[in-house]
Amino acid sequence: MDIVLSQIDKSYEDSGQKRSVFSGMNALFPSGKRSVIIGKSGVGKSSLLNLISGIDLPDRGEIRIGDHTVSGMDDTRRTIFRRRHIGFVYQFFNLIPVLSVIENVTLISKLDGVPASGYMDRAKDLLRTVGLFDRQHHFPDQLSGGEQQRVAVVRALVNDPEILLADEPTGNLDMETGKQVLDLISNLAGQSGKTLLMVTHSPDATSYADQVLRVDEQRLTVETPGRAVL
DSSP states (O other), rough: OOOEEEEEEEEEETTTTEEEEEEEEEEOOOOEEEEEEEETTSSHHHHHHHHHHHHHSSSSSEETTEEEEGGOHHHHHHHHHHHEEEEEEEEOOOTTTOOHHHHHHHHHHHHHHHGGGHHHHHHHHHHHHHGGGGGGOOOOSSOOOOHHHHHHHHHHHHOOSSSSEETTTTTTOHHHHHHHHHHHHHHHHHHOOOOOEESSSGGGGGGGGGGEEETTEEEESSSSSSSOOO
């Protein structure tokens, strides 16, 4: 599904002052492409992912994903849409410590009322793909940082979402492990034709992108050829 942002304005309250993050931003992220978003800290990279996913809403403008106007949905509809169509990978693994690996990666499916037959085989296949099938009954504190991030990638993909959003997925990892995680995210997204948007400070990540975009001056600009900014 294409992701289209039209005339987006967004601001936040910061110490009692209004701070504008985006002003009149237009963007198109084509379906099935891998986009890497770069920029200085605090310019709105993570805010962009929050807007696209419907975690946050723009002050003005429209966000469309496929035939769905995400910016026009209420909280409940946005939550349901996010669960069914969008997978998230964060810098901090956000695994629940009292749940095993298999319980962590299938939790959202359970909460969404999907029968186990609809996700358990896929979860185990993905764990096998990332080399963690034999660790499925371990708990997060029994895993290395790289292993925990691989679990987080599997969790994001279990529901087979069309869109994968990754927010600094290597920021909490050493260089070698980070590269392994980038390989994993890029390969899994590419093999299944998912639309990937990755926010990162890692210069290595740009080599995985179909297009690289920079957030600056409240807008998106294209760093490499590709149709991303209208």
